[in-house]
Amino acid sequence: MSGQVLVTGGAGFIGSHISEAYLANGWEVVVLDDLSRGHEKNVPAGARMVRADIRSPEARELLATGKFDVLNHHAAQIDVRVSVDNPALDADINLVGFVNLLDGAGAGGVRRVIFASSGGVIYGDPEVVPTPETSPKGPISPYGVSKLSGEYYLRALGALRGFEGIAMRYANVFGPRQDPKSEAGVVSIFVSRLLAGQKLTVFGDGRQTRDYVFVKDVARANVLASTVAVPPGGELDAPAFNIATSVQRNVLELADTVGKVMGKKVETEFAPPRAGELLRSSLDIGKAKRVLGWSPSHAFDDGLRELVAWFKEEAR
Numbered sequence: 032m033s034g035q036v037l038v039t040g041g042a043g044f045i046g047s048h049i050s051e052a053y054l055a056n057g058w059e060v061v062v063l064d065d066l067s068r069g070h071e072k073n074v075p076a077g078a079r080m081v082r083a084d085i086r087s088p089e090a091r092e093l094l095a096t097g098k099f100d101v102l103n104h105h106a107a108q109i110d111v112r113v114s115v116d117n118p119a120l121d122a123d124i125n126l127v128g129f130v131n132l133l134d135g136a137g138a139g140g141v142r143r144v145i146f147a148s149s150g151g152v153i154y155g156d157p158e159v160v161p162t163p164e165t166s167p168k169g170p171i172s173p174y175g176v177s178k179l180s181g182e183y184y185l186r187a188l189g190a191l192r193g194f195e196g197i198a199m200r201y202a203n204v205f206g207p208r209q210d211p212k213s214e215a216g217v218v219s220i221f222v223s224r225l226l227a228g229q230k231l232t233v234f235g236d237g238r239q240t241r242d243y244v245f246v247k248d249v250a251r252a253n254v255l256a257s258t259v260a261v262p263p264g265g266e267l268d269a270p271a272f273n274i275a276t277s278v279q280r281n282v283l284e285l286a287d288t289v290g291k292v293m294g295k296k297v298e299t300e301f302a303p304p305r306a307g308e309l310l311r312s313s314l315d316i317g318k319a320k321r322v323l324g325w326s327p328s329h330a331f332d333d334g335l336r337e338l339v340a341w342f343k344e345e346a347r
């Protein structure tokens with residue numbers, strides 16, 4: 032089953048891969064992006080690009096009149112530190128902008144809205160790792176609050192305006208097109224620094240763990256989530272899926288693996304731990320396996336090789 036989808040943030044890292052995956056599955060794709068961080072060259076051939084801010088009347092109008100089956104929402108302010116320094120800006124883009132789109136989706140009869148949430152921030156410092164969807168929520172940054180609040184808006188406006196909502200709670204996504212300047216992209220940062228012959232900076236003792244999922248696996252999960260029967264129940268967690276690997280990898284292991292895959296000697300320098308950083312983070316993906324029929328198909332090293340190849344191609 033396919034249809035017409037609007038991918039916001041489709042000129043960015045994850046959204047461009049999602050746009051490609053929809054096209055490969057026979058969907059008609061329109062990308063909406065203001066190019067504040069994304070690049071037009073990331074938008075796949077075959078997708079139509081509309082340059083607009085998600086907070087604008089044009090964005091609402093596009094959804095109200097565009098006859099879309101699905102809104103796949105990946106445009107966002109993505110930097111936790113920006114959200115701490117400027118929480119009003121974060122809320123303006125991640126909440127006011129999202130609500131503007133939801134209002135348009137309701138007016139346009141959109142059937143389903145898929146929202147990029149974050150399993151790395153909404154559970155706070157979780158007791159259970161890998162963390163299941165039903166774990167207590169406790170975001171500690173304005174960015175985390177905007178992601179969790181976005182899920183509540185999705186549920187409330189979906190019920191009021193008659194569309195289905197699905198929240199995708201990602202772990203650390205990595206792969207080609209991730210901006211090494213972005214805070215979340217530690218894998219990209221390590222690869223680009225090694226290519227430039229620079230040392231890798233490790234915050235704290237380097238034993239903090241993360242769960243790294245390859246972007247093409249994330250894209251496939253989004254296509255599956257576009258047509259799966261929405262799990263019943265009015266609870267916030269019912270239509271939410273952790274998208275991750277359930278495998279924990281610490282920063283020192285990460286640095287080592289990146290060095291091995293690239294055939295480079297790794298030199299590390301240690302910096303003080305960053306305030307508020309979680310010690311352990313990994314998500315339970317049992318529900319995505321059961322309900323979406325999804326599990327990650329890229330081994331970490333294979334994803335890393337694709338990322339390195341992309342960096343080399345970009346540098347030519």
Ligand SMILES: NC(=O)c1ccc[n+]([C@@H]2O[C@H](COP(=O)([O-])OP(=O)(O)OC[C@H]3O[C@@H](n4cnc5c(N)ncnc54)[C@H](O)[C@@H]3O)[C@@H](O)[C@H]2O)c1
Pocket residue numbers: 039040041042043044045046063064065066067068069070083084085086104105106107108109124128147148149150151201202203204205210215
């Ligand atoms: N990268 C990760 O590990 C990760 C983890 C959890 C959640 N997410 C979420 O996934 C989504 C995509 O993240 P990404 O890593 O691909 O980031 P990205 O910055 O590469 O992509 C975001 C895109 O949104 C666009 N955008 C930003 N503000 C906009 C606005 N006001 N109007 C229109 N377009 C706007 C940018 O130009 C960019 O192309 C975000 O919602 C992010 O919060 C990412």
